[in-house]
Amino acid sequence: MNNAIDLTIKPQFIKNYINGYPLISKDSIVDWNKVKAEGTIVNLLDERKKFIAKGYYGIQNKGYGWVLTSKKEVNIDVAYFRDKIKAAINYRKDFYSDKHTTAFRVFNGEGDGIGGLIIDYFDGFYLITWYSLGIYTFKEDILAALKSQVEYKGIYQKKRFDAKGQYLDDADDFVSGIRGEFPLIVKENGVNFAIYLDDGPMVGVFLDQREVRKTIRDSYAKGKTVLNTFSYTGAFSVFAALGGATKTTSVDLAKRSRSKTAEQFTVNEINVDAQDIIVEDVFNYFKYAVKKEILFDVVVLDPPSFARSKKHTFSVAKDYVKLLKEAIQITNKGGVIVASTNYANFNMDKFKEFIDKAFKEL
Numbered sequence: 388m389n390n391a392i393d394l395t396i397k398p399q400f401i402k403n404y405i406n407g408y409p410l411i412s413k414d415s416i417v418d419w420n421k422v423k424a425e426g427t428i429v430n431l432l433d434e435r436k437k438f439i440a441k442g443y444y445g446i447q448n449k450g451y452g453w454v455l456t457s458k459k460e461v462n463i464d465v466a467y468f469r470d471k472i473k474a475a476i477n478y479r480k481d482f483y484s485d486k487h488t489t490a491f492r493v494f495n496g497e498g499d500g501i502g503g504l505i506i507d508y509f510d511g512f513y514l515i516t517w518y519s520l521g522i523y524t525f526k527e528d529i530l531a532a533l534k535s536q537v538e539y540k541g542i543y544q545k546k547r548f549d550a551k552g553q554y555l556d557d558a559d560d561f562v563s564g565i566r567g568e569f570p571l572i573v574k575e576n577g578v579n580f581a582i583y584l585d586d587g588p589m590v591g592v593f594l595d596q597r598e599v600r601k602t603i604r605d606s607y608a609k610g611k612t613v614l615n616t617f618s619y620t621g622a623f624s625v626f627a628a629l630g631g632a633t634k635t636t637s638v639d640l641a642k643r644s645r646s647k648t649a650e651q652f653t654v655n656e657i658n659v660d661a662q663d664i665i666v667e668d669v670f671n672y673f674k675y676a677v678k679k680e681i682l683f684d685v686v687v688l689d690p691p692s693f694a695r696s697k698k699h700t701f702s703v704a705k706d707y708v709k710l711l712k713e714a715i716q717i718t719n720k721g722g723v724i725v726a727s728t729n730y731a732n733f734n735m736d737k738f739k740e741f742i743d744k745a746f747k748e749l
Contacts, residue, residue, distance in 0.1 A: 392422055393429075393432055394422070394432065395416065404454065407457070409497040410502065411431070411442055411454060412449065419451065424444070426445065428443055442454040445524075447503055448692065454502075469535055471494075471499060471532075474500075490507070490510060491507070502518075503522035507590075507594050511541075512541045512543065514545065515533070516547060518547050541561065541564035544560055544562050545588060545590075580651060581650050599623075600626040603725065604629055607723055608632040609631035609632070612633055613683065614635075614638070616689070618648060619644060621637045621644070621664070628662065638667055639666065641666070669701075684719050685722060688726045703730040703733070704730065711724070
């Protein structure tokens with residue numbers, strides 16, 4: 388039986404939670420002062436003390452927790468996590484037998500019912516990413532639940548729950564099973580990726596963009612010039628090159644992005660010298676491209692929610708419209724901008740508002 392603390396929802400937010408909104412925000416609760424420790428189970432009540440939902444307290448970006456169930460009698464224990472993980476695995480069971488894809492997301496946070504928890508699969512290895520100290524307090528229950536549902540070679544973890552949502556550099560990310568030999572070469576829709584589960588936050592690919600990468604390769608890349616901003620290890624660029632792009636340009640501020648992107652091209656037998664890999668602030672590169680009158684047929688925008696360089700601070704909430712406006716300036720007439728974000732506080736309507744605003748303000 389969970390020892391839960393009762394919290395009162397502000398009246399204007401009650402309908403959201405009745406309708407299944409999963410993020411518990413600071414502004415939506417009257418009496419957060421009653422909760423002291425992350426991982427605390429909370430019952431969300433209306434002003435008449437009627438039960439609305441149950442969740443946990445865990446600070447993640449601007450969120451203060453996640454709803455886990457609308458049923459008061461449900462306990463948050465191994466059985467609860469087992470059922471959620473089992474359902475997520477069953478939903479994706481066809482991937483396990485797909486020889487062209489050996490890396491994919493098994494559990495996708497609030498989309499599978501548990502905000503703050505991501506589980507990825509890499510050819511027999513599982514990677515758990517914890518996005519708050521709150522969800523991390525359930526580590527043993529979640530590990531037991533995962534192990535009860537899958538066969539695995541090894542399990543690794545990443546903690547992303549310090550004050551700025553960045554990676555916490557533990558001495559060892561290995562959790563259970565056997566240690567992998569890295570790089571581990573995995574496939575996504577027939578494309579190779581070099582993966583490192585034991586080398587800090589740079590695993591090698593973000594698996595949530597699988598379908599977008601495939602679409603770029605199959606429908607947009609052939610005969611086109613492609614700019615990949617905030618390119619990380621160049622996954623979009625690799626797919627574009629394999630889709631017949633005349634040239635790809637990958638831009639990222641991280642110095643490691645150059646060697647990591649080159650590695651991904653190499654494991655797919657793509658000539659690295661025929662591609663541009665640029666270590667630079669994306670906004671500085673936009674200025675350079677405008678000055679040199681460089682235009683692209685396809686521009687990929689997949690920024691982090693927050694990023695900081697020596698001269699600039701980027702926040703999706705404040706700067707996405709600016710990002711779009713500058714991208715439009717260097718996109719060829721009839722070109723394509725692939726715009727996305729992983730910012731949890733945006734719904735599709737809000738995101739579309741940003742896109743409309745960028746075009747109207749040009």
